[in-house]
Amino acid sequence: MKSIRKLTNLTFDVHLMIEEPSRYIKDFVDAGADIITVHYEADRHLDRTINYIKSFGVKAGVSLNPATPVASIKHLIHNLDMVLIMSVNPGFGGQKYISYCGDKIKEVKAFADEYNKDLLIEVDGGVDKSNIGEVVQSGANVIVAGSAVFKNNEIEKNIKALREGI
Template structure:
């Protein structure tokens, strides 16, 4: 089994010492730093800012992704690309010209990701699968940390893992991802996990100890 991709959700980090957090997570074996951006419209919350991205980007050479939980994300693709992110996730639900936006991400020489809400079916995004490098399934309703995992999304994850070989994308999951969920979902073909308070942050162990154990 290939080693799974571990992506700390930086929304859950200690913002009073963000640079130190990034360095510690980098040294602990982080694969991708995951940053959530929210506009208070697509989701009823706000999270992270441009200065946070600047701090994280200058503090690590690891991959950085941005998850744009915002309306009409195509307006901001070039801005995030200029700031050095590696992967840009957008929601098909938020963009009336989603294929144009995905093409814009690709033209910026960035990896293309789509994130899909719990209520979004695989059928509605099937035509987009040849265009993307990552599909991130939200296993909670987006916008807030600390929610409970929604088990009905497992069927959708199974559908996507069955399709990924045909289209060469990776399946990621985000939301209430515990060590038990990592073990369970790894067995059905999930490639990577966004890690928040359920698995990584606010624990008694070091980041290195936790990430080493999770990657097993």
């Protein structure tokens, strides 16, 4: 990441799907991260970690696995820059979107409307041209669509299809 940071001004959104993420935050800040997201399920002191990320002037996000209730982060929403809804169980690409995650996106959007109007709502997992419209309509404003973008190595065609799906 550090070697390509100097080649672009694009946003580097770092998703730390690791145990004890606070041990690695400074390394990612030094490498040029703009947003660092940690998993709710992997951090015992989430409030402390969020404040640590923000102390470097970097945006902080929290990721929720599909079965983790949105209410778990209600009291943190005001201090977050982003919430990432995992719409598949983490581990590998190409999984199907878990349909109840649409309700989770709506829950996060409701919290954002009440407590943090600038909150980014990111969705990662199984998003493709068949469901991206629903995902965005539910409240997502940042989409990760790895498998849908790279399918059959037709990147431009796939991105166009995703945009048309919105």
